[in-house]
Amino acid sequence: MLKRQEELVLSPYSELYDLLIPADHELRLMLELVDFEFIYQELEDKYCLVNGRNAVDPIRMFKFLLLKVIYKMSDRDLINRTKTDLAFKFFLGMSPEDGVIDSSLLTKFRRQRLKDKNLLDMLIAKSVRIAIDHNVLKSETIIVDATHTVSRFNKKSPVDILRNYSKNLRKVAYGLDENLKAKLPAKPTFNDLDTEKVYTQEVIKTIEKQPYAVIPAVSEAMNMLKEKLDDINEASAESFDDDARTGHKTADTSFLGFKTHIAMTDERIITAAVITSGEKGDGPFLQELIEKSEDNGVEVKAVLGDRAYSGKENIEYTEEKEIELYARLNPQISQGSRKESWDYNKDAERFICPAGHLAIRKARTGKKGQNKNQVTTYYFDVEKCKNCPISEGCYKNGAKSKSYSVSILSDTHSTHKEFQETERFKKKVKDRYMIEAKNDELKNRHGYDVSQGNGLLGMDIQGATTIFVVNLKRIIKLNQEK
Structure with missing residues (x-):
């Protein structure tokens, strides 16, 4: 009650x-x-x-x-x-x-x-309203970017998770007690979850009895192990996060987790956020970030972003709303003929298919200065296509390759190209660094680099509370600087 x-x-x-x-x-x-x-x-x-x-x-x-x-x-x-x-x-x-x-x-x-x-939108709206009421949010410019959060499961089984946290606890305790090894049971030699859970409980019981168990380094490591054990007991099959997906920072590096797409004002107050699985691109969420920022009371007249936001749809949308878009053109995502479900990863410089698979290579055909448009073709791992659950209409059975071609329409964005060569554009776009610093603050000071919960629900709660705290801290600082 x-x-x-x-x-x-x-x-x-x-x-x-x-x-x-x-x-x-x-x-x-x-x-x-x-x-x-x-x-x-x-x-x-x-x-x-x-x-x-x-x-x-x-x-x-x-x-x-x-x-x-x-x-x-x-x-x-x-x-x-x-x-x-x-x-x-x-x-x-x-x-x-x-x-x-x-x-x-x-x-x-x-x-x-x-x-x-909808905790994320509710808490951001609340913090933005507080900033407006305290007269510390006056900007008409938002800066957009996405930051990634690694899933706490990180493709590990429950056995591996328990072993890693148990190992960390033993390592801390060994530094204080050289005789501890003789007091602990033998470590399991095979991957059985029930056996590993029993071993984990014995490690906890043994160390809890030691006088150094109250030392912060030991108690913190032990509490983290207990929390992971509780998580696995709560959902015994939590060997992975069903909502986490593989995203790419470059063509060669990837992460399993989530993305948080963020809009922030010049005052470094976050005005909108969208949390997705890790494979999503950045550009498709620009319109939603603008609309959420406006709903929260921000009058948006300019947007700063990297090349991921310079797609044709975004340029047309911002022009229609009379918003200046400070995002440098990238011909790979600026053409107008690609399908909406095929997304572009600016970091890896490759397209992602609707199933979330990253292209393994690309090649360009055609020559500049001729009547025909140049084409960039992206090639995908055909073995993944053979087993893809949504391959119908995309991959033809028996085909030895799967590719996706993009026509580079160099004349489509002539107006925006002229705009990005102006001194006003070049000066304004330099302010984009501020959102990188905000992402760093979220991760390094508030633990946003790794998910604390399971699934998109857990990420929504973590994102909502983290952004709320970060915004409150910023408002307090701005109040003090008045």
């Missing part, structure tokens, strides 16, 4: 907050910046309002997720730190002497309360 959190019960220790948490502490500043009452409205339909035991306050549960992002902690470490960290308890609306929840409730909150909620 959902019951709104009451005001703090008077506590003889409440004055500790005023004494020990400075006025400029980031958690205190966030509380002053955001009215979290909107969480009740968004999650009310996920709770029974009249029957059952009182649920943990959803605002508090949501704030736990924010703390997890801000301080890059596992669920268990987060709850353990909350027991003794007054700043955490103050942020969570708790009295200093209050007890804490069990870490398993965080998993249930994510999976049960946030399912089917």
Whole structure:
């Protein structure tokens, strides 16, 4: 049953907050910046309002997720730190002497309360509204880009996952106790999940009994192992992420995971985001990013992006909306005859077929200066085509090759070519570096380089909370610079 959190019960220790948490502490500043009452409205339909035991306050549960992002902690470490960290308890609306929840409730909150909620759009819209209300978002320009997040499963089986995290824990513990090896059971020599789970539990039990188990390096490694064991127990067949797909950074390097397509203003506030599987290209999401930014209250008059966004459809769309598009032309994606389902990967400089397979090579035919257009032909791995579930109408049985040709229409974008040669274009496009710095902040400071949950739902929750935190931090900084 959902019951709104009451005001703090008077506590003889409440004055500790005023004494020990400075006025400029980031958690205190966030509380002053955001009215979290909107969480009740968004999650009310996920709770029974009249029957059952009182649920943990959803605002508090949501704030736990924010703390997890801000301080890059596992669920268990987060709850353990909350027991003794007054700043955490103050942020969570708790009295200093209050007890804490069990870490398993965080998993249930994510999976049960946030399912089917458009958390990503909702939190971005909320943070953008706060920025507008505080008069720190005035830009009419957005910068667009995509950043990739590697799946936490990374093509590994549950056995491999447990072994890797168990190995990390043992390595930390061995540095403190040379005799630990003799205390541990023999490592499994074959790939049986049940055997590996039993071994993992024995490793945890043995190390927990040691006096150095409370040392942060050991406890953090142990909590990460416990979290992975819980994940595998929750979904015993989670050997991979069903929603993760292989994307490419170059023709030779790939990753298994997801992409987050982002729009950001000059003030470095993220105004829109779309999360997809990793094989998707960047360009097709430009229109959606513009529209979401406008829905959130941003008047978009200019867009900065790399060559992935210079497709014919995007140029025509921005011209129709009288938006200046600062994206250099790439003839491979700027032609107007290619099918919409065939996407172009700017990093690998190859096309991707509708099934998500990257071309293995390309070749150009035709000569410049003649009446006929040049053509670039992309060749695909025919062995993959033979077993492709959507090969009908694309691959002919028995064919020894599969190719896709693109006509390079050099005259189609003459107006945009003239525009990109102007000094205004050259000066403006240099500001695109700012979104690269924002992507770096998301990954290195807030753990966005690796997915923390499973599937697109897990990525949506991680993306929503991470972007919300990053935007709040930026708004606080801009307020301080006024």
